[in-house]
Amino acid sequence: MIRTLLGRLGGLLLTLLLASIVIFSALLLTGDPIAALAGGAKPNPELIAQIRAEYNLDDPIWSRYWEWLTGALQGDFGRSFVYKTDVMTLVAPRFAVTLQLVLLTVAIILIFGVGSGVLAAIRGGAVDRTVTVLTALGMALPTFVVAILLIWIFAKTLGWFPVFGEGEGFWDRLWHLILPAVSLAVLFNAYISRVTRSSLVAQLHSEHVDTARVRGIPRARIFGAHVFRNASPQILAIAGTTIAGLFAASAIAEVAFGIGGIGSLLVQAAARADLPVVQIVSLILVTIFVVLNAIADLISLLIDPSSVAGGSTA
Amino acid sequence: MKRIGLLAGSVACVAALALTGCTADTEAATEGGGFADVTLVDALPAATQPVDEVTWAIVEGEPATLNPASSANLIIPNLCDNLLTLQPDFSIEPGVATSAEFVDPVTFVITLRDDVTFWDGTPVTAEDVVFSLRQSMNPLSQWYGAFALVVPDAEAGIVATGPHEVTVNFVAPDSTFRDALAGQGSAVMQKAFGEAVGDAVGTPDGGLMCTGPYKLEDGGWVPGSEITTTANEDYWGGAPLVDTLTYTFVSDGSTLATALTQGEIDGAINVSPASRAVFEGDGAGTLVVGPSTASYSFGPVSATSAAANPSIRQALSLAIDRQQYLDTVVNGLGYVQKTIVPEFSFQSMDGASIYQAGYDALEAPEVDIETAKQLVEESGEDLSTPLVIAVPAGSTEFQQTAAIIQSAGAQIGLDIEIDAMQASDFGALFYDPSYREGIDFVATQGYLETPGVLGYPSLFLLPAELGGVFNWSGYANAEVTAHMQAARTATDAETAANEFVAAQEIFAPDMLQVTLAGTYQLTYLNSDLTGVTTSIAAYSSPWALHLGGE
Numbered sequence: 001m002i003r004t005l006l007g008r009l010g011g012l013l014l015t016l017l018l019a020s021i022v023i024f025s026a027l028l029l030t031g032d033p034i035a036a037l038a039g040g041a042k043p044n045p046e047l048i049a050q051i052r053a054e055y056n057l058d059d060p061i062w063s064r065y066w067e068w069l070t071g072a073l074q075g076d077f078g079r080s081f082v083y084k085t086d087v088m089t090l091v092a093p094r095f096a097v098t099l100q101l102v103l104l105t106v107a108i109i110l111i112f113g114v115g116s117g118v119l120a121a122i123r124g125g126a127v128d129r130t131v132t133v134l135t136a137l138g139m140a141l142p143t144f145v146v147a148i149l150l151i152w153i154f155a156k157t158l159g160w161f162p163v164f165g166e167g168e169g170f171w172d173r174l175w176h177l178i179l180p181a182v183s184l185a186v187l188f189n190a191y192i193s194r195v196t197r198s199s200l201v202a203q204l205h206s207e208h209v210d211t212a213r214v215r216g217i218p219r220a221r222i223f224g225a226h227v228f229r230n231a232s233p234q235i236l237a238i239a240g241t242t243i244a245g246l247f248a249a250s251a252i253a254e255v256a257f258g259i260g261g262i263g264s265l266l267v268q269a270a271a272r273a274d275l276p277v278v279q280i281v282s283l284i285l286v287t288i289f290v291v292l293n294a295i296a297d298l299i300s301l302l303i304d305p306s307s308v309a310g311g312s313t314a
Numbered sequence: 315m316k317r318i319g320l321l322a323g324s325v326a327c328v329a330a331l332a333l334t335g336c337t338a339d340t341e342a343a344t345e346g347g348g349f350a351d352v353t354l355v356d357a358l359p360a361a362t363q364p365v366d367e368v369t370w371a372i373v374e375g376e377p378a379t380l381n382p383a384s385s386a387n388l389i390i391p392n393l394c395d396n397l398l399t400l401q402p403d404f405s406i407e408p409g410v411a412t413s414a415e416f417v418d419p420v421t422f423v424i425t426l427r428d429d430v431t432f433w434d435g436t437p438v439t440a441e442d443v444v445f446s447l448r449q450s451m452n453p454l455s456q457w458y459g460a461f462a463l464v465v466p467d468a469e470a471g472i473v474a475t476g477p478h479e480v481t482v483n484f485v486a487p488d489s490t491f492r493d494a495l496a497g498q499g500s501a502v503m504q505k506a507f508g509e510a511v512g513d514a515v516g517t518p519d520g521g522l523m524c525t526g527p528y529k530l531e532d533g534g535w536v537p538g539s540e541i542t543t544t545a546n547e548d549y550w551g552g553a554p555l556v557d558t559l560t561y562t563f564v565s566d567g568s569t570l571a572t573a574l575t576q577g578e579i580d581g582a583i584n585v586s587p588a589s590r591a592v593f594e595g596d597g598a599g600t601l602v603v604g605p606s607t608a609s610y611s612f613g614p615v616s617a618t619s620a621a622a623n624p625s626i627r628q629a630l631s632l633a634i635d636r637q638q639y640l641d642t643v644v645n646g647l648g649y650v651q652k653t654i655v656p657e658f659s660f661q662s663m664d665g666a667s668i669y670q671a672g673y674d675a676l677e678a679p680e681v682d683i684e685t686a687k688q689l690v691e692e693s694g695e696d697l698s699t700p701l702v703i704a705v706p707a708g709s710t711e712f713q714q715t716a717a718i719i720q721s722a723g724a725q726i727g728l729d730i731e732i733d734a735m736q737a738s739d740f741g742a743l744f745y746d747p748s749y750r751e752g753i754d755f756v757a758t759q760g761y762l763e764t765p766g767v768l769g770y771p772s773l774f775l776l777p778a779e780l781g782g783v784f785n786w787s788g789y790a791n792a793e794v795t796a797h798m799q800a801a802r803t804a805t806d807a808e809t810a811a812n813e814f815v816a817a818q819e820i821f822a823p824d825m826l827q828v829t830l831a832g833t834y835q836l837t838y839l840n841s842d843l844t845g846v847t848t849s850i851a852a853y854s855s856p857w858a859l860h861l862g863g864e
Contacts, residue, residue, distance in 0.1 A: 046453060046454070048745075080537070082376075082378045083376075083378070083517070083518055083537040083538070084378075084379075084514070084517045084518075084519070085517065085518050085519055085537050089537065090537050090538045093536075093538075093539065094538060094539075148568075151572060155572070155576065156572065156575075156576065159576075162576075162578055163569075163572045163573055163576050163578060164564070164569065164572070164573035164576070164578045164579060165562070165573075165578065255566055255569070256566070256569060257569070258562075258564055258566070258569045258570075258573060260538060260539050265538055268375065268376075268538075268565075271708075271736070271737045271738065272375075272737065272738060273737075273738035
């Protein structure tokens, strides 16, 4: 078990290292950072030369990568080209907002996504058909369309929710994040609901459940000890990628609702060729993806060691 | 100084115009023909009621710096005063300087008020002004063009000649210098602060020390989030009524339109004409249409392409229906503009009547497909490969602009291809020749933030060493250059005006920029508020000084 864990950890670190190389080099090969660095001034040759020297833009790419990596390992992620400030002071508060948005969305997904999947699997019949129709609808609606609809109905027409910004203080923040979280949740809800339903149905029709039923074990106990337990690795694996996907998808909701999160920061930074910010945000997103998958993997491993014996690391 | 600006785009809708509550200086705009119902307002009546907090959206996005020497945006004018104050009607009044005049053809004397203090309470001295002007004279500043005729050694060119007097020495007379002082090239910054903070002036960490009606305090700028400024109670022009003015950054047109009409954001300058219907519908505020120097145009990018041939540009111009352009791209909120220099830029200048007569004498653009086809045929250009026009990606206005130019080209035998470039690449195009390879035309929106007719055309038609930094087509007309230089070094306004008009008569038909439409300054303001400058003068003057409750 310990060996497996160490192996997973090594794989995780290797994945992150490779990702950092890809992100660093890919970004350097695209676009010219001078426009961002010049910060609105009309750059003349002197200014361009000064900027190239100051940011080591003429050094070979591997030496710049090494400098960046060693800096990052010591907590120095570089300075934003555009704001001329430490990127972490820029990213940290934004990350907190996105994290809150994602947590709220996850709560919604757990309640409605998993909930509706379970309901559909147990009840079957009309409930199952209703959930199937609703999830098909949810999967067909892109997040930005849901955002526009929600803004239209609940913010503009009914005036129940604000349409802009992230709010201050706990309750105000929560109130500001509800519509964006709902708009993000719709698609993922549908996805999780379907996976939950099909995994549970597969278990419900399996032999060992039939056997348990014949032996007269109470329904609730069968469901808890066998069905849900056996279905949970699949649900967890999907949940891991779903939550990771939420961090990336949050950009759409953040832009639509004018929320200063990490997604909208990435969009702005990319448009302005603010490379240090794009690098760090991309790396954070990749890290979240890899780590959440690994965690889902590990939990599955704990629940049912046989389920992921030959599974991949990331 | 000309700036290349971009507008955020969003949903396109059309509705009737219904402006209410705007009673300040107005004039009817009839140039566009079909839009005589647009009433232009250059400023709303000054406020009378104090307001605790106002949230203002900046549609251009968060600025990279607030240093007035290196950037122009709508936040700086409320923080840093210029020596002369640009009025909403584009006339110039005294500011931190009580007077600023040439005392002889090459000596310019600036006399300062003695009661102006910085935010920290220290008085403004001649030394501070010398420091500030030398910042702008630095080649790294975007305002240095205004100082081109000042004695090149700044130590000798700009000197303190008294506790409240600064003298600027010139190598030749400069008819444009006084007008430029109404812009940010003369923004007054504290010398001691500037020397202590160095390169960090205007950054979130470095901050600013100016004299304007609003103060930027430590921690006021939260990068990536918002900029909070507070009223300067000791402002020499009287304290503003709004206690806290917070800037937030919303570049998405539909998000902005919703937040404004729901009253969650109190106002914004440069809102998208595409959201006209939303702004004119029920909502928290009013759309105010103000005069502007802004215009849409496109011009050649290469000296070797067919685009460098004036006949090709004339032909394209003849194939474009300006009225259709106005209806489509700016939702009717614009007007037909005959040439590169719009009327509003000179209407308050000395010699305005000469400039106006020169403008009126120019041919108005018209549609003439037959002549256009003939021009293309006679041009002798090889048109076997398509001409490429670069536009910034993600902007509805520029997408439509490019599509209109493309279909106009198709009518007259010009195959035009559209290259929608990412913002950073599009920006790089203006200074890095490698980004211009394979491109023939570029479409832009530009504006002038101070009165003056020479700056903008000079960029496109003078030789590079005389300031023609965008003269990529290699345009060289000795007569034009001579008239333009004579206009700049004229010692009286009448000569300057006549020389410019003579130059314009020659360069206008060559269309170094094919002007597509003049546009208005669009401001949306909450109905409870009033007092903002609603003309293009907002870029150079404290537009929020009189902001407050009605």
